[in-house]
Amino acid sequence: MSVSLTNCSHKAPATVLEPSLQRIIFRVLFYGTTLYASVLFWIAPRLPMADLAQHAAQVTLLRDLLAHTSPWADIVRINFFTPYLTGYGLALLLSYLMPVAVAMKVVMNAAYLGFVIGCVSLRKRFGGDERLDWLFIPGFFGFPFGWGFYTFLVAAPIGLAVILVAHTYAARPNIKSAIALLLAGIVLFFSHGLVFFFACAIGASFLLVKRKSLFELLVALVPYCVFSLLCILFALFAKQTDPLIALQSYLPQASWTQYEHRLAFPLLVWGTYLSGSIFVVPALFMFAAPFMLRLGINRSDRTALLPLLAVVAIWILAPKSAMKTEYLYERFSLFLMPAYAFAFSRQDPTNASERQRSLRFRPVMRESAVLLLMVIGCWSFLGVQTIRMHRFVAESASFETILERMEPGQRALSLIFDRGSDAYTTRMAYLQYGAWYQAERxxxxxxxxxxxxxxxxxxxxxxxxxxxxGFEWTPSAFDWKSGDGKLYRYFIVRDKSGEASKVLANAECEIRLVERAAEWSLYERGTCR
Structure with missing residues (x-):
């Protein structure tokens, strides 16, 4: 008896069929975890984001100036040519419907979801592996979040959208894609200058890889020439209208931090230097995950490496501060893990026998274990953030007592001697907290x-x-006479040592303690001689 082998086939185990149950489970977990992270915006009435109070104060002041109801119109003016138009504009519109703190949470929540969606879209465009999508979640709540870089966070998903449009344009430059790139780029320019330069640099690098001839490259660079002209126009406008350019004494000069400090850059994905330090193990595991999943460098699209190269260049070469802006390179930790994920893809077996072995002996259990550990890493991070947020609610509650004692529409000086939060594990959560009086009253x-x-x-x-x-960092340097102390009715103080009473002592005006609640104190100027 002869047996024909031509009709026999080897079937892959059920566990490797697509779509597999494993993939469905982990995608549901990914979407659920992404949505849960949105809860972090809503736990605390006022988020422990250092600069957020100042951004909220700007929104309230802008709204009052536009309505011609601001008592401060004689000392401030509206700057219509602002590169922060998107973030502030959205918060301004929402502030007519809800409190300004809530409006800013809505905008940031939308920006976070847009950021994850943008990362997933770019990963698909580059042909990356969806199992690395877990790397997109933590970064939004890292260093820029802790510092309250509101406009930077709002601009981040727009920057990803520009990179996506720029990739399409680089693959096939035409009038339609050029117009789309111009429009997206202009929106990004009026969202945040640093994200604008970052996205444009990556977009232009796409052209260097995609275009075959010098003539094609020069023609395709026309939209980026328009962006350059827009930057020049803004620089000329700033030079003509900004009286502060002449005040070089207070401007921080470009500085580069010690390079041993830059080694902590990957941890800034998980928080500030202090709050992110406990996540060393999850950070190392996330970086090892592509290799544990047996992924390789993306060879199908050479442009997939360019975002990572851009982030690494900023990490190594960008200054810590320049042009009135601090923490330049640190804030780009937001893009580190997404750019890292883009660089990897599944590797196709090189021959038929290897393909057959990969189907028959695919290490499903190992892959599940790696994915499960990635889930645990994200959950542990979000769990710690949740606990910290709840503790911050209790820690910051005493500020409400101070705020309630202040009459609206007065001028105040914020003297924050103790900037740090033990609850949220940062050194600057209360740095600008006094500005909530401007935002809400x-x-x-x-x-x-x-x-x-x-x-x-x-x-x-x-x-x-x-x-x-710079004064916000050195409140003890306040001098009543040179600081024009009698200009202020209220002095908002956070001080555990009692140093504020010595700083406010003067021979010109009476200073009385109105309220004290935990570390917070409210002083009021009385009669002056």
């Missing part, structure tokens, strides 16, 4: 973000206060 608080060029509300050149940028 229509007062005016110094020091104030109205100093800075990108802000939608700026100081008038003839009403620059003594409290210049």
């Amino acid at each position: 229509h007062g005016f608080v110094d020091y104030n973000f109205a100093w800075f060029l990108p802000q939608p509300v700026r100081f008038r050149s003839d009403h620059l206060p003594a409290m210049r940028p």
Whole structure:
């Protein structure tokens, strides 16, 4: 008897059929975890994001100026040519329907979801592996979140959208894709300058890889030439209208931190230098995950490596501070893990026998274990964030007592001697917290973000206060006479040592303690001689 082998076939085990049960389970977990992370925006009434209060104060001040109801119109003006238009504009519109703190949470929540969606879209465009989508979740709540870089976070998903459009344009430049790139790029320009430069640099690098001839490259670079002209126009406008450019004494010069500090850059995905330090193990595992899943460098699309190269270049070469902006390179930790994930893809077996072995002996259990550990890494991070947020609610509750004692529409000086939060594990959660009085009670608080060029509300050149940028870090340096202390009715203090009473002592005006609640104190200026 002869047996024909031509009709026999080897069937793969049921566990490797697509779509597999494993894939469905982990995708559901991914979507659920992504949505759960949105809860972090809503636990605390006021988030422990250092600069957020100042951004909220700008929104309230802008709304009052537009309505011609602001008592501060004589000292500030509206700056319509602001590169922060998107973030502030969205919060402004929502502030007519809800409190400004809630409006900013809505915008950031949408930005977070948009960021994850943008990462997934780019990963698909590059042909990456969906199992690495877990790398997209933690970064949004890392260093930029802790510092409250509101406009940077809002611009991040727009930057990803521009990179996606730029990739399409680089593959097939035509009028339609050029117009799409121009429109997306202009929106990004008016969202955040740093994200704009980052996305444009990556988009232009796509052209260097995709275009075959010098002539094609030069023609395709026309949209980026338009972007360059827009930057030049903004620089000329700033030079003509910004009175602060002449005040070079307070501007931080470009500086590069010690390179041993830069080794902590991957941990900034998980928080600030202090709060992210406990996530060393999850961070290392996330970096090892592509290799544990037997992925390789993406060879099907050479442009997939360019975002990672851009982030690494910023990590190594960008200064820590320049052009009135601090923490330049640190904030780009937001893009590190997505760019890292884009660089990997599944590797096709090179011959038929290897393909057959990969189907018959695919290590399903190992893959499931790696994915499960990635899930645990994200859940542990979000769990710690949740606990910290709840603790911050209890820790910061005493500020409400201070705020309730303040009459609306007054000028106040914020003296935050103790900036850190033990609950949220950061050194600067309360740095700008006094500005919530401006945001919610229509007062005016110094020091104030109205100093800075990108802000939608700026100081008038003839009403620059003594409290210049940098004062928020050194409240003990306040001098009643040189600081024009009698200008302020209220002094918002967070101080555990009692140093504030010594700083406020003067021979000109009476200073009385209005309220004390935990570390917070409210002082009021009385009669002056």
